[in-house]
Structures are given as structure tokens and as C-alpha cells.
Amino acid sequence: MKNNKILISIFLCASIFISLSSCRKDKVQSTIDPNCIDTVSFSQVVLPIIQQNCTGCHDIGNSTPYTLTNHTNISNNATAIIGSMHGQSYNLMPQGGPALPDSIIQFVQCWINQGKLNN
Numbered sequence: 578m579k580n581n582k583i584l585i586s587i588f589l590c591a592s593i594f595i596s597l598s599s600c601r602k603d604k605v606q607s608t609i610d611p612n613c614i615d616t617v618s619f620s621q622v623v624l625p626i627i628q629q630n631c632t633g634c635h636d637i638g639n640s641t642p643y644t645l646t647n648h649t650n651i652s653n654n655a656t657a658i659i660g661s662m663h664g665q666s667y668n669l670m671p672q673g674g675p676a677l678p679d680s681i682i683q684f685v686q687c688w689i690n691q692g693k694l695n696n
């Protein structure tokens with residue numbers, strides 16, 4: 578009985594810790610500075626955004642017009658990528674919508690403004 582209580586407390590602490598740390602992450606994403614003061618990491622931020630939302634269709638061997646899998650092909654196609662995320666001058670992507678949240682698009686825009694670093 579006592580052991581059960583200890584296990585439950587450990588479980589509760591772990592859950593609270595996990596939900597608090599994920600909350601903090603959300604907050605960082607939604608309050609990104611539109612002036613791009615913080616340097617955006619390609620490997621930690623931009624690549625995961627593309628992998629989660631685009632690479633499923635834009636992978637090597639897929640028949641879509643762009644392959645978006647690494648720093649070289651993503652930075653070479655940055656204008657098309659940001660245009661398609663806004664649905665401006667390019668078809669809106671992800672295909673079929675909805676558009677990604679502005680806070681996510683802003684990360685990609687900042688990374689472009691900062692010189693498309695491979696960081």
C-alpha cells in the first residue's frame with residue numbers, strides 16, 4: 578500500500594514535470610520575436626518544421642517539384658518554401674492546407690533573414 582502511494586507520487590511528479598516543460602516550449606514558439614533577434618537554428622528548428630510538414634511529400638524519389646530533405650536543398654528553395662507557406666506567388670503548402678501557424682512560418686522567415694545558416 579505504501580509502495581503504491583510512492584509510485585503514484587512519482588508518477589504525478591513526472592507528469593507535472595513533463596507537462597510544465599512542454600508548456601514552456603509552446604510559449605517560446607508562440608512568443609518569438611518578429612524582429613528575429615534570436616538566431617534560429619537550422620538543425621533544431623527549421624529542419625524539424627520541414628520534416629514534420631513537408632518532407633512526407635517532398636522526399637527523395639517523390640514526384641513533387643521540390644526535394645526538401647537537407648540544408649542544401651532547403652536553402653536553395655527558401656523563396657519557394659516561404660512563398661508556399663504564405664500561399665503567395667506559389668500554391669499554398671502544406672498541400673490542401675490549412676496554412677502553418679504564423680509563429681512557425683516566422684521561424685523560417687527569421688532563418689532566411691539571418692542568412693540561411695547551417696547551424
Ligand code: HEC
Binds near residue numbers: 662
Ligand atoms: C500532401 C503532400 C504535400 C505536402 C504535405 C506538402 N506538399 Fe508541397 N507540393 C505537393 C505537390 C503534389 C506539389 C505539386 C502540385 C502543386 O503545386 O500543388 C507541391 C508543390 C510545392 C511547391 C511548388 C508550388 C508552386 O506553386 O509552384 C512548393 C514550393 C512546395 N510544394 C513546398 C512545400 C512546403 C514548404 C511544404 C511544407 C510546409 C509542403 N510543400 C508540403 C505536395 C505536398
